[in-house]
Every structure is written in structure tokens, then in C-alpha cells.
Amino acid sequence: MTVRSGSTAAKRRSCNGLTGIHMKLLLTSGGIANPSIEHALVDLLGKPIAEANALCIPTASYGHPWCTPSNAYRFITGQSPARMCDLGWKSLGVLELTALPSLGKARWEPWVRAADALLADGGDALYLAYWLRESGLSALLTKLPELVWVGLSAGSMVMTPRIGPEFVGWKPPSGGDETLGVVNFSIYPHLDNKDLPDNTLANAKKWAAGLNAPAYAIDDQTAIKVVAGAAEVISEGKWQLFTP
Template identity: 70%
Template sequence: MNLLLTSAGIKNPSIHAALVNLLGKPISQATALCIPTAGYGHPHTKPSNAWRFISGHEPRCPMIELGWKSMGVLELTALPSIGKERWVPWVQEADVLLVNGGDALYLAHWMRESGLAELLPSLHETVWVGLSAGSMVMTPRIGDDFVGWKAPSGTDETLGMVDFSIFPHLDHPDLPENTMADAERWAAGLSGPAYAIDDETAIKVQGGVVELISEGHWKLFRP
């Protein structure tokens, strides 16, 4: 699986070009599924947030409104009740999975419970585009600062499909707790490498190669 791990979606031409490169085709020829699940686990989100994401009415975090050939909604909490024989082909046929932000631990839980996490390694050509928590879920740990919903394991562990952690929304004007000093303190509590990225930055992972795509600023913290 190829990854485009963003802080706030396809925010600028550089991130847009990276997405097209991963797809290997124009966005207008690519089929997409969007996953809103993470939003339901975050204490500050409302049903209107899910609607704005799904409907493409969230210009601050462009994802759905990019002109896809087709768009479907994959709600992970529903999948255990309908059977893998129905939903697995939907995922296998999609070119890209667009994954909303919210609570990364809640998202990781439902990715495991639904069976999607188990399926991902077999999706060699599929592109995963994460937004905030949708990106953090692919990391080994999110750090105590980002723990909201409590996982049954009691830990901050996520899926570990990459070997680094992510601190999103660096220096965001609406998030005074997301300064570089905050990110450095957060990273000190982790045991592996970690990136702090602003909303104009994304991390592209293709064939195991990590590339920072940025028109903003970021920093790598090493343990």
C-alpha cells in the first residue's frame, strides 16, 4: 500500500502532485472510498463534521472535492455486521482510501475490529490518504498528548505500518498547544523517530521510501 499522510488534506499543489504520482493516473480517472469513522471518536466533533467531510464541504481540508471519478462511503463500524464477502471487494476495487481525521485510537480500533487493518497489506496498488488522525493511525504510537478515546488495550499504540510517529497541525493558529516546543516535548516521550508537520506538509511513503512533501515547515525528531 502507498501512503500519503497529511495534516490537513490536499492543501497545495505539491501535495496534489504527490497524490497524482501515487495514483499513476489523473484524479478524474480514480475511484475513491472515504472513511469518516475517526470523527465519531473525537470529543469535539459533531455529526455536521462527518457530513462536511463526506460531502466535500470542508475547504480547509480538501479531500473529497478533488474531482474523483466516483466516490463511496466506507463506515468501518458497519462492516462487522455485513460480512467480508460484501465489503472486501469494494475496498479492493478502489484506487484510493480517503481517511478523515478525528481520534486515531478509535480509528485503529475499528480498523482492527472490521478487518480492514488485516486487509491493508494485500492492497499493493491502493493509495491511503490520511488527514490528521487518518495519518496518525498508520504510525506505531500517537503519544499521550493525543490520547482521547481510551483503547481497550490501555495504550497509545496504533497500527505501526510505518516506523515513525506524526504530530500534525504544527503551529496552527487555532491550536496554541501545537507549537514546535510542544512537538519536541511530545517526541521526547516516544521511543522512535517522529515528524512534526504543519498543514502545508505531507509524508509520502512508496515502496518503503519516505519523502517529505512540503510548502510549509516540518521537523524530524530522532530518539
């Protein structure tokens, strides 16, 4: 396994290739945590945040055993420690994926098409992947190349091929640890987070070895920007790229 490291303000292109959904991605561990990540978001939007419309997706939090309804409330109202909904969007709405199947696409699809960004909260990545498929949203995303997906923790991991058994909590009916596979690398979030003492580089290396595929370990000051099949690390913190 080859390990490549990054440092403050480092940027690197690697792990090229989207595998089906040609949209713009900003995959973060801890939200829009610093000016570099915020600049990357504005670049993806192609306009100031104050001129952009966003929908936030709290769904993943309901599937995680550590989360309660208060987590979703704090995320939606911008009271979460991770900055996403409190960036000064032109408009902000809530898109709850579990509600979409009962509404019908004619009702909710125009909301998504009118948005510039989807903000996906953390929680359980497998639960989020399940409801992205069940709701029909994942299929719609294939038709919206200019839409920006902004992920937070599980909201980022959902776009990867696998999360690894270490991150399995809620178990989908099909079993396994497969997520959407939009990108061809996996993500280990919250590297060296003081509130998550098990999220060490040593444990990230063990996790990556079990995947046998490209994988990033990123801290909360790091994000991965993906456009037109190219992945770029945006960081004011620490990250590692593991390759088989």
C-alpha cells in the first residue's frame, strides 16, 4: 500500500473518474470549515453563496445510533458545529428523503432542479444511500451536471463505493457496506478528531488495507473537490491518500 500525505493548504489531483453521476461534488469531513473549502464551494457554484439556492438533507442522521432528532434540528438551523446551512444562502429548504416516495416526483423534482446545491448532513452513510435510491433522487442526479453536492462526513461517504465494515451501523436489506459508487475512492472522515479517539492514522491505514482500493483519510479541515472526473484535495489540515 502506498501512502501519500498532505499538509496545510495542500492541493493534489488524484483518483480520477466518476462512475455514473456527473455532478459537482465537495466532499467534506467537517463542513465548510475554512476559507480554502469555502472558496472551493464558491468556485463549484459559479456564483457567490448569497446568490445560490440550497436544499439541506438531514436524512443520514436518523439512521445513526449516536444521533437524535436534535442533530437534524441543529443542522437545519445552522447550529451545528459544522458550517453548511449557516453560510448565508439566498434560500434554504429542507429535503427529507424518506418523505419523497409518498409525494411523487412531480411534486419534489422541481425543487431539486431549482437548487444550486444539496447539503447532505452526516450520520449513517448506508441509511442515506438506501434512501437516495428509494426516493429516486440518485437517478435524478444523473441528469443534473451543474448541481453541487456538498457532503458532511456520511454525506460525503455516501458517494464512495464502500465505507468499510468499521463504519457499518444501520444495515440495508441487501447487506454489505456498498454505497453509491459515484467516485472511485473511499473516505475515512474526522481524522485525529479529539472527540473521536479511535479515528487515528493507524486505524485509517487498517481500514484502507481492507478495502484494497484508493482511499483518503481526511480531517475536519479537509475536503475533496470533484469536477469532470478529477479529484482535488482542498486542505488547511491533514490528510492521507492510500493506494493499493
